[in-house]
Amino acid sequence: MYGLIGKMNATPGQRDALIAILLDGIHDMPGCLSYVIAKDPTDENAIWITEVWENEESHKASLSLPSVQNAISRGRSLIAGFGERFETKPVGGHGI
Secondary structure (H helix, E strand, C coil), X not given: CEEEEEEEEECCCCHHHHHHHHHHCCCCCXXXXXXEEEECCCCCCEEEEEEEECCHHHHHHHCCCHHHXXXXXXXXXXXXXXXXXXXXXXXXXXXX
């Protein structure tokens, strides 16, 4: 398995709008075992995204899916930047 945990910073006041766009773009992603978007409780503009994929190739392939490309296009202007990004190797757990 392949995992990613990353922080995304929304432009001020746009976190909920960005979350809605991201959630709308995650349908039918082959190889995606888990995709969780969470609000950072200490930063009103920050979002944490935790992903688990069958393998790294599935993740890379997802970036060219029409739904993902559409979400990127729609959300780009709402993204102020990115924070930490961690690659992981999930080994199991509830929900995967």
